[in-house]
Amino acid sequence: IKKFLNRPQDAVNETVEGALLAHQGLLAPITGAPRALRAVDGARPGKVGLVIGGGSGHEPGFFGYLGRGLADAVAIGNVFAAPPPDPILAATLAADGGAGVLHIFGNFSGDVMNFETAAEMATARGIRVRTVVTTDDIASAPVDARAARRGVAGNVFVFKIAGAACDRMLPLETCAALALRANARCHTMGIALEPGASLESGKPSFRLGPDDMEIGVGVHGERGIARARLTTADEATDLIVDRILDEMRPAEGDRVALLVNSLGATPQMELYILNRRLRQRLRARGVGVHRTLIGHYYTSLDMAGVSITALHLDDELTALLDHPCSAPAWTQGGRP
Amino acid sequence: IKKFLNRPQDAVNETVEGALLAHQGLLAPITGAPRALRAVDGARPGKVGLVIGGGSGHEPGFFGYLGRGLADAVAIGNVFAAPPPDPILAATLAADGGAGVLHIFGNFSGDVMNFETAAEMATARGIRVRTVVTTDDIASAPVDARAARRGVAGNVFVFKIAGAACDRMLPLETCAALALRANARCHTMGIALEPGASLESGKPSFRLGPDDMEIGVGVHGERGIARARLTTADEATDLIVDRILDEMRPAEGDRVALLVNSLGATPQMELYILNRRLRQRLRARGVGVHRTLIGHYYTSLDMAGVSITALHLDDELTALLDHPCSAPAWTQGGRP
């Protein structure tokens, strides 16, 4: 599989350099920490700082979610590898406004360990850190083992809710509680048509037959929970929606926010086709849709595939979702 | 090549349906014209109407550029096929605020003929129509045959300039002149690593060897002007930048706006890597960058590849570029 690359081992640093140049007014470097960035309009005195991060390969995740109303700093790992504690600490210091710092990241053993160490280091410097680990991927463990699940595209909504709470100058415990609530009400599932390819070898992370698709994939080229025969767009949507509705158990009249997300190579035309069916199904269940994000929000290199996330809204989450934000990957002025 | 599709012949209508649902607050249907959409915050009395359009397969083009500060209505064709006159006429009527309507579209024989007919029909109904045909693809004909060139991703900038001019209530002739100027100062070139695949056959539109890339491709899966051996990201960028600078001939201190655009399957990580080199080259030439769009703005189904557009700014174009806009694919609050 062909890619626009120089030396594979330089890809992450070059991506960060390119991102700083592309988003000059929004992103800034952190001195001494080449793998951490801060929002230009980020930390301010009295505001809880929001630090996000994880491996590379999810662009525009994570740096795309830095900015006013979203996160204040990011730590950036190698491709599909959690960042080490040092950049996380640097991001934490950059995000600190004296009111404590909230760490949010997906539930992967590497991220948990590295953020844990960084939080200890920050605490030793007198910064209060609270941590929210996202677990929105409903395919990655049964509902009774929710804490074991992966955190995937639902991150985008959890970041948004937390970023809005921070921007409203709410206290650390409240920001963390809101992020936790958003995570608990966030349900994501993905389907891949083709795995992405490694930067080093150019080879796909696993093999799929020409008539196969992989259900319940994560965002690191991991396999999913089952392989199935390629279906129509409507049937693929149904596979996802059935499981999401099963867990979410919305009441008639409930409202959700949707993220119809390309995992990399799937173009937007197909996302719109899936969205059509998604809405038919939700309408049939009496579920309203408050806002839809559709596009490339949280990718897995050049994987061909899609994930659908539904955030089950309540009034407070809705207000935070509608709060303005201004980041490379998400800019909005207010109500949808 | 696998895709999320139902019946291929339904793909465009289903895409439009999905888009209307995803962008409820921004897009609205036009009664009696299923292949035309209008902006919710579009036409208003005394404002010049902006109508854009073309074939499908370029999502988020074209409907992604409807909204306040951008276009007022769009006509949507089949995949890679110009829309017929009827939806163009419907879009024109929907965009009309009594001050005339501006048609902007890429230079393809089908688009020219169908828009021409629609303009005649609109004129017969007493609507003044001016037309600007975009020709930004510098690979598609020599500089002395500029009028023969294709209109590709530079459309996004031309739409933006024209949309801002319309939103500022400038008269039709002025809006058209500004769009013309933007087009004349817009330079795009594309490189493909893999062609996109037809919705009907699932087959690529042409074949590329595993070590080949195609230089100077358009946005309809057309071949380019030359085939070359796959190179590094930096060398690929140079191939494009050399030609753009050659034509643009910027003076030291000149400023540009950039669009680093995925043609479909190329993920954003690679766009950032290309952007890094692009900026190195521009810096070396003393060219400043006022604003960068980077992502999936104007695609060619699931083609793996990239296009780079540079809009050579002047003060007036800069001000119009910075004008706020609010559309599915481009939302900004003001200065970058």
Next chain:
Amino acid sequence: MQTFSRHDLTDLFRSLAERMAAEQSYLAELDGEIGDADHGVAMAGGFGAAARALFDADGGGQTLAQGLSLAASTLLNAVGATTGPLYASALLRAGQALGDEDRVPFDRLPGVVIAMAEGIAARGHGRPGDKTMVDAWSPAAHAARAGLAAGMAPAQILRQAAHAALEGAQATRAMMAARGRAARLGPRSIGHLDPGAVSAAALLDCLASWAEGQGRAP
């Protein structure tokens, strides 16, 4: 004497639509080489829609001109693209040539080929040698004029026209495109058949066969 009726028009379009459906993937392949691979969909979709519209309106008392005008607007709205306006113009001219009657003598059919070729040239400003469908339609029209002048039988004239179109289409392989999408490829367009010329030759072949079949019918 044999006639060509509004009902025959429906039948003819059914044949043309079937032929375009059969050629769809071949035309897509040709258009992939030097264009955007959609010419098969455009021709099959356009003639298919026109045939259905004619069928639905059959028995509604339409004249031939009205039928062809319906076919033109249906094809145009189903297809858009380059093909839509060009064949819409062609069919409108054909309707003018056949006029406000619901049936005409069979020997008016060669005039349809001439009218269509004129419509296409007028709408697209194309000339022979541009490597477009004009390279099939123009020799076909030439053959039709010659056949009429020589007083040949209609079906025979249409067959000559089809032959001429096929030769014209094959000659596009050596040409460098000067119009349409392929023109952007410059010299790289040489060595490939023009899809529009190939589909035109197929339409004319189908028309000739249809006319021959009518001749044999009781």
Next chain:
Amino acid sequence: MQTFSRHDLTDLFRSLAERMAAEQSYLAELDGEIGDADHGVAMAGGFGAAARALFDADGGGQTLAQGLSLAASTLLNAVGATTGPLYASALLRAGQALGDEDRVPFDRLPGVVIAMAEGIAARGHGRPGDKTMVDAWSPAAHAARAGLAAGMAPAQILRQAAHAALEGAQATRAMMAARGRAARLGPRSIGHLDPGAVSAAALLDCLASWAEGQGRAP
């Protein structure tokens, strides 16, 4: 009596780094099956960076504990991921085991294996049977303890540990993952080797060979 010096540490890490580079694509493949295909990059990158750091600091008067602490932090910062913290903990424990001296008797080396296994288990809370690198490190530590109790020669103990690690790694094929990325696959993880256990066995094999080579050296 033979010793293990700070300079030997540099030499050992050069060997480990070379071995991980040689295994990189195999480990990537294994990790592709049940993980995210980056374990090869992580191990080769991490040990490569640690080896370079040790080489650069060589001759600077570091103790073994300081050297291993440098290796730990370098590996951690080069890699992050799961491997980074686990091997950083392992190397810090190894440093504590060897202490603030710049050379120790050679027979202290088996203790390093035990210390590393403890560091990994403490950091990752993993247990044998989870289908992780613990399934290689834990039997290796067990073998090292047994060898020490039996009073075997250091190089021989390290070889036994390497054998135990290899068997442990091979046993992961039959296991269902309970920790790490592969745990999300549930039963689908059965039938595949755990990449972390395989790389651990390779590290231990490399350590044993390095020690054997030292034994043979004059």
